[in-house]
Structures are given as structure tokens and as C-alpha cells.
Amino acid sequence: MRYPASETAEKHTRILNEATRLFRERGFSGVSVGEIMKATGLTHGPFYNHFDSKEALMAESLLHGMQKTLDGLETTEGSAKGRAEYVKNYLSGAHRDACGAGCMMAALASEVRQQPQARGPFTTRLKSIVAKTASHFPWPSKRSARGDAIRMVSSMVGALILARAVDDEAFAEEILKEMRRGLV
Amino acid sequence: MRYPASETAEKHTRILNEATRLFRERGFSGVSVGEIMKATGLTHGPFYNHFDSKEALMAESLLHGMQKTLDGLETTEGSAKGRAEYVKNYLSGAHRDACGAGCMMAALASEVRQQPQARGPFTTRLKSIVAKTASHFPWPSKRSARGDAIRMVSSMVGALILARAVDDEAFAEEILKEMRRGLV
């Protein structure tokens, strides 16, 4: 083999990271395979040595990106204070302006609907995110925890999407602020 | 002129309606100009007799589609009961399955962010939708009405987007149900 296996795996990961960032910034259809490869420092050719197709990359990228959300939950303090902190960070101006490094769901959820190969991975990870949110944080009652988690996740995603779509900074900030107020 | 002005205006409207439906179903970038024209029963050529560009159509389509949301609010009973009814309809399985006839924001908000020409119209109409939601329905306090409206709209949009992205019907229904429970 020309390259040691570790180096190959590292390139696979690099493609995945760059793709995930670019997808979040400009959407699945807004980024070309060639552009992703250029971002990793390679040419467009060897893409197919690492992935079967762009759709396969999209699916893997979703798993990868949403796993990071899960990891972020895990490393957040599992208290009411930790939850408030998490909400404040999620609904911050910094997160609004950093699509490429931010939440995968807020960036791509509405495109996932139209991409058959992407819906499975999305569903898998969203279920984990809901379950972790329900179990990791304290809630008024154990019975309502899962519902509370679904409401919190959905509300945060919706508010961030609207704040990002809006052309008026003050209005965007108002959306984030009001949702923070409702959730902490 | 070859055609009476009324007929020309009617074609403009028909293009706009078909475009709005298709955009909601498959996103801005998922629909081609030719496809829109074919849906109206014309060929691709005369598109530019009616619109300056695809981007201009997108902007006009957003204004048109979100105006319908405003009209829907107007014709809903302005009571607590009317609001509950509105939420139940918005967060229904029927709405989830009818992207093409449903809410413009839930279908296109995350694509609007990347389309410079679309953000202005989107912002304009979203402001009206928030204002109308705050003024049309009763809220616990007048002071909190606008914040309550922002939270309600954001939460509904987020829940619908996630429910649509998900591959598991039971999970999708759970998301809608929990958000209904939180909002009525």
C-alpha cells in the first residue's frame, strides 16, 4: 500500500470534517464535491476512494455532526444551572453567526427531508439527542421529562433557524432573547 | 398587445403559485425554472417575460407564501380557543405531510439564510406574522404578548421541521404531540 492505514483514515476524517463544516454553512446542495476536496487540500479525483457518493458522505456527515451535539450534552453539567447555560450558549449571537461550527440540525434539518439517504441517520441521532436531553438534565417530573426535552430541542432549533434567516440583527437578537427567556 | 393584460397578470400569478408550491416541496435549489414553467403549462422561454431572474421569483414567492400565513391568522378566531385550534392545525400530521400547501417558513427558512435576495422579504413578513400573532390572540399579559408570540411561532416552526425530517412516523407524531401539549 502506498500510504499507511493511519494516514488514510486521517484523510477520511479530514474530508468528513470539512464537508460537515461546509454543509452547515451552505447546505448540502450548496457545496460541491470538488469544493470539499479542495478544502481538504486534495483534488476532486480521490473523493471516491473514500466515499461511495456524495449522498453517502451526507449521511455520514450527519452522523458525525450530530454526534458532536451528543458529546456536547455529555460534557455539560447535568443540573438546572448546566441546562440554563446550555440554552444560553445555543441561543447566543455567537452560535447564530457560526453556522459552520454550530448545530447540525439548525443548519440542515429542512434539507434532510428531501434527501432519502439522510433521514435515517438524522432520525437515529435525534432520538439519542432527545433521550440524552431528557435523562441528563433535571426536569419538573420524571414523567414529563421526555416531552420537556422534545419541546426544548424543537424550540431551540426553530428559534435559531428563524434568527439566522432574518436580515435584521435587532430582530434576530430579539428572537433569541425571547426564547432564552422562555427556556431558562 | 397580443394578450389582454388580465391574462398576462393571471399567468404571472400562476407561475408564482406553482413556484411557491414546488419551492415548499423541494426547496429553492431543488426546483428548476423549466420545471416551474412546465407546471404552469408553458415552456421555459417566457419565464423572463414575467420575472427578472430565479432569485427575483424566490423573493416574490416568499412574500406571496408568507402573506398566506398572515391571511390565515386573520381569518382565525381571535380567542384562546381559536389559538388552540390554530396550533393544533399547524402541528398536525396533515400539515406535516402537505409541505407543498403548508407553511413557507417551515419549508424554506434554513435556505433563506443563504439567499441574499430572500432575506429581506422573509424578514418583512416574519415581523408581520409575529406582530399579528401577538395582537390577534389573547395572552397572559399585554407586556409579554410579543415574546409569547415569538416563542409560539419559533416553537411551531422548529417542531414541524424536525417532524418532517424524521424517518419514523411514530417519532414524528410524538414531536408534534408534545409541542401541541406545550402550546395549548
Place this chain on the structure above:
DNA sequence: ATTCAAGCATGATGGCCGTCATGCTTTGAT
């Protein structure tokens, strides 16, 4: 009846994109 141009269909153009084919390079395995 003649004229005129709005608005139509057809077709072309240039660009981008996903994917595949080809050949070269290098290094671990023999």
C-alpha cells in the same frame, strides 16, 4: 385591413456538477 409589439416556443450557450477512466507514485510486503 394594416401595423406593431407582447408574449409565445424552440433552440443554443456557457458553466457547473457528480462521477468515472487513466496513468503515475510511492511504500509495505515478498
Place this chain on the structure above:
DNA sequence: ATCAAAGCATGACGGCCATCATGCTTGAAT
């Protein structure tokens, strides 16, 4: 030392798309 093949770069192909060019059709205005 030789070999085999993994993985690279270059380039090509076919398809789709937004947009423009061209010429025709037709009904309203004269």
C-alpha cells in the same frame, strides 16, 4: 530488489441548469 496495489492528480463525459437569442403568432390599436 522486486512487486503489487492503494491512493493520488489530471482530465473527460454526460447531464442539468439559468439565461439569452431568435423568430413566429396573434389580437389590440390605428
